[in-house]
Amino acid sequence: MAGPRPVVLSGPSGAGKSTLLKKLMKEYDSVFGFSVSHTTRSPRPGEENGKDYHFVTREVMQAGIDKGDFIENAEFSGNMYGTSKAAVHDVQAKNLICILDIDMQGVRNIKQTDLNAIYISIQPPSTEILEKRLRDRKTESEDSLQRRLRAAKVDMEFSKEAGVFDVVIVNDNLDVAYGQLKDALLEEINMVKKTSASS
Numbered sequence: 537m538a539g540p541r542p543v544v545l546s547g548p549s550g551a552g553k554s555t556l557l558k559k560l561m562k563e564y565d566s567v568f569g570f571s572v573s574h575t576t577r578s579p580r581p582g583e584e585n586g587k588d589y590h591f592v593t594r595e596v597m598q599a600g601i602d603k604g605d606f607i608e609n610a611e612f613s614g615n616m617y618g619t620s621k622a623a624v625h626d627v628q629a630k631n632l633i634c635i636l637d638i639d640m641q642g643v644r645n646i647k648q649t650d651l652n653a654i655y656i657s658i659q660p661p662s663t664e665i666l667e668k669r670l671r672d673r674k675t676e677s678e679d680s681l682q683r684r685l686r687a688a689k690v691d692m693e694f695s696k697e698a699g700v701f702d703v704v705i706v707n708d709n710l711d712v713a714y715g716q717l718k719d720a721l722l723e724e725i726n727m728v729k730k731t732s733a734s735s
């Protein structure tokens with residue numbers, strides 16, 4: 537479908553993707569729409585089904601994958617995650633910039649599609665700071681935290697691969713990182729604003 541280019545935000549768990557994208561969607565609520573993924577993990581306190589994720593069982597998720605309902609799916613830290621075709625379509629149908637928050641397997645898979653996305657990697661200043669942020673968030677068991685830190689090491693290397701990401705943002709100071717994210721998306725934001733003003 538023609539329309540604004542989707543934005544893929546990726547990077548280690550705990551790097552600050554959700555924090556940054558929530559700020560963006562708050563400031564530009566009529567410009568961005570979130571691609572609500574499916575996952576088999578349990579909801580965290582405050583997370584809403586259908587808003588943060590579609591929380592489903594493995595059986596339901598696998599059935600959807602087998603039916604061809606997903607653009608991409610991956611196993612991360614012991615759970616399944618995936619972007620359904622409907623999640624992206626629902627946002628694009630409103631002429632909004634679709635934001636996907638996905639891991640590096642998702643990035644590789646989305647790159648094989650015709651989505652023509654803008655790829656942005658959000659990285660932590662260091663593994664030590666990442667670990668502190670994840671621990672302070674208090675959402676993970678020790679086992680899940682260790683899995684996420686192992687995945688983070690691979691992800692931090694992946695972000696350095698030439699030609700994968702259009703922009704790599706180190707989220708040290710939140711306001712600085714947010715400014716960099718907005719700068720990277722300014723052209724697309726202005727395009728959507730212009731289109732909605734003329735319609």
Ligand SMILES: Nc1ncnc2c1ncn2[C@@H]1O[C@H](COP(=O)(O)OP(=O)(O)OP(=O)(O)O)[C@@H](O)[C@H]1O
Binds near residue numbers: 548554672707708709
């Ligand atoms: N620049 C920052 N400085 C300090 N703390 C931050 C910063 N950015 C985010 N945080 C905090 O770090 C924690 C992890 O951030 P967040 O949940 O946004 O990460 P994430 O990349 O979306 O993780 P996941 O992939 O697991 O969903 C949160 O508690 C958040 O408040």
Ligand SMILES: Nc1nc2c(ncn2[C@@H]2O[C@H](COP(=O)(O)O)[C@@H](O)[C@H]2O)c(=O)[nH]1
Binds near residue numbers: 553577619637
């Ligand atoms: N490949 C995909 N990865 C996804 C999707 N939705 C989220 N994610 C990534 O999973 C991890 C963990 O998320 P959490 O909410 O359990 O902390 C994180 O890196 C997300 O970016 C998806 O649909 N596909």
